[in-house]
Amino acid sequence: MKNVILGVSGGIAAYKAADLASRLVKRAIGVDVIMTEAAIRFVGTATFRALTGRPVRVDVFDEEGEITHVELAQRADLFLVAPATANTIAKLAHGLADNLLTTVALAVDCPRLVAPAMNSRMYADPAVQANIATLRDRGYQILGPAAGRLACGEEGPGRMLEAAEIEDLVMNLLEASDGLKGVEVLVTAGPTREHLDPVRFLSNASSGKMGYALAREAARRGASVTLISGPTHLRPPYGVSFQRVTTTEEMFHAVMKRFSASRVVIKAAAPADFRCGETRREKIKKQGKELSLTLVPNPDILLELGRRKRPGQILVGFAAETGGVEEKARKKLRRKQLDMIVANDVSGPENPFGADTNTVTIITSDGRVESLPSMSKDEVARHIIDRVEGLLRSR
Ligand SMILES: Cc1cc2nc3c(=O)[nH]c(=O)nc-3n(C[C@H](O)[C@H](O)[C@H](O)COP(=O)(O)O)c2cc1C
Structure with missing residues (x-):
């Protein structure tokens, strides 16, 4: 079984991560959800635990009876943060490790993906753009964001990609073969x-x-x-x-x-x-004939x-x-x-x-x-x- 770490940070789009977790489980993927403290203000851990059948981790110090953060990182075939807040993106770009999600991000040895989700002005801020560019340079794959109507009512880029789109991408990476490469x-x-x-x-x-x-x-x-x-x-x-x-x-x-x-x-x-x-x-008008x-x-x-x-x-x-x-x-x-x-x-x-x-x-x-x-x-x-x-x- 392939394992995906799904990191959920604290943005409105956290609810879409529940749909994504459910879709991946249906594809027979093992999903380890790591949430930030802010994320659990949006969606409860119980939702992800029920959807994935696995414990949901938030606290870096809470490893009793659980596999350690290093083991979690080692078994991952893919590391994905969706939604990725401006804050979490900044931490990832600078190698901070002040919560379980950012700590595990440094320990994984697999493809790393982030799906930014934020207000379009936040997204346009040069600091955010520079952090995203840093992640890209370091081999992170950046998914989206899409443009459209945002939760705050504004229009513009910043929407997280839809769960179904991220599912496609994840499955492409996990099941990738190059049997038709270049065809x-x-x-x-x-x-x-x-x-x-x-x-x-x-x-x-x-x-x-x-x-x-x-x-x-x-x-x-x-x-x-x-x-x-x-x-x-x-x-x-x-x-x-x-x-x-x-x-x-x-x-x-x-x-x-x-x-x-x-x-x-x-x-x-x-x-x-x-x-x-x-x-x-x-x-053509009805003419009764x-x-x-x-x-x-x-x-x-x-x-x-x-x-x-x-x-x-x-x-x-x-x-x-x-x-x-x-x-x-x-x-x-x-x-x-x-x-x-x-x-x-x-x-x-x-x-x-x-x-x-x-x-x-x-x-x-x-x-x-x-x-x-x-x-x-x-x-x-x-x-x-x-x-x-x-x-x-x-x-
Ligand atoms: C209602 C609400 C919605 C928010 N939505 C977002 C968001 O979509 N994207 C974002 O980057 N931050 C958003 N934030 C701010 C983050 O929650 C805040 O920066 C937090 O520190 C992020 O922590 P984390 O990255 O550890 O999850 C929102 C905050 C609130 C109160």
């Missing part, structure tokens, strides 16, 4: 929308979850990832270059623009096959990519079919000149659209077939990216 990977995700009029559109039930999981996994392995996504409710993975599109034609152009620079293209999107022959500028729509075919992105593919490029497609899945997927693989296709049956009891799990069969152009049991889309992504790595190695 340009293009992923598409989500549905597209084809408007009838300004308020109505044709679309489908794709949530984008599979594509986002693939982008996240490829980035975790060192790839340089571009994610082109139709409308979804998902947060783009941290460290991924992100482009949002609406229609299939927009997705087509965005993908074609990036295609030649991409070594691997994974088309997990479900772009609409048809668009309206005519998009009305004004809302039938309304006929003329649909015209959209460009077939995958087919076009297969045609334009250069030797060495790897093209991965998805096939959501109802019945005869494997046979249909094989045909699609051949017709669209893919290197790999990930097939799933959308007629079964487990409809993958929008779900967190998926049951897929992976077929490669060399004829190998692997049927996976039902698993989370994150796990499916790991299997797919393992296969992509294998294909790259065999080229």
Whole structure:
């Protein structure tokens, strides 16, 4: 089990650290929380103890029956302070060790990260900026801060990154492999929308979850990832270059623009096959009678990519079919000149659209077939990216 020390200092964003601790525990990470005296004025130790199942430490002298601060430091695979106050940042920059958090910071032998969180004027103060620069020079990774509305009501940089973003970063560091280092990977995700009029559109039930999981996994392995996504409710993975599109034609152009620079293209999107022959500028009024729509075919992105593919490029497609899945997927693989296709049956009891799990069969152009049991889309992504790595190695 990997262990993370989560240092929590005394800022409003301390409540976000509880969410972060919970997320890391769900990822099977052991979380040792160290709080400052100021932090426990914001969130109680009981919250973190309950979330992590481990004792929460505040006092440097309170080691009776606990592992010592040196042992705590030694077992850490990552040291993270979130939120990091201006005060704690100053202490870390100057090597002070006047509480357990700052003492342990000096004793760890693992990557150290801080996520500053403070009022934007505090953040802009030259002393704070100089302290952050010192930490960066000493190898600390500085996460954020983001700009936005702050707890004090002001706008500007100083917001702590969201827990989900920090989770991505932490997992990237802990699980980092460099199997795809330097590889340009293009992923598409989500549905597209084809408007009838300004308020109505044709679309489908794709949530984008599979594509986002693939982008996240490829980035975790060192790839340089571009994610082109139709409308979804998902947060783009941290460290991924992100482009949002609406229609299939927009997705087509965005993908074609990036295609030649991409070594691997994974088309997990479900772009609409048809668009309206005519998009009305004004809302179509109810007239109590039938309304006929003329649909015209959209460009077939995958087919076009297969045609334009250069030797060495790897093209991965998805096939959501109802019945005869494997046979249909094989045909699609051949017709669209893919290197790999990930097939799933959308007629079964487990409809993958929008779900967190998926049951897929992976077929490669060399004829190998692997049927996976039902698993989370994150796990499916790991299997797919393992296969992509294998294909790259065999080229
Ligand atoms: C309501 C309240 C909110 C605060 N929020 C922040 C904050 O977001 N960032 C910060 O750097 N300090 C903030 N402070 C000030 C710190 O709590 C103070 O500097 C404290 O000494 C920090 O101690 P620590 O770094 O040991 O946790 C806040 C103080 C109060 C009373």
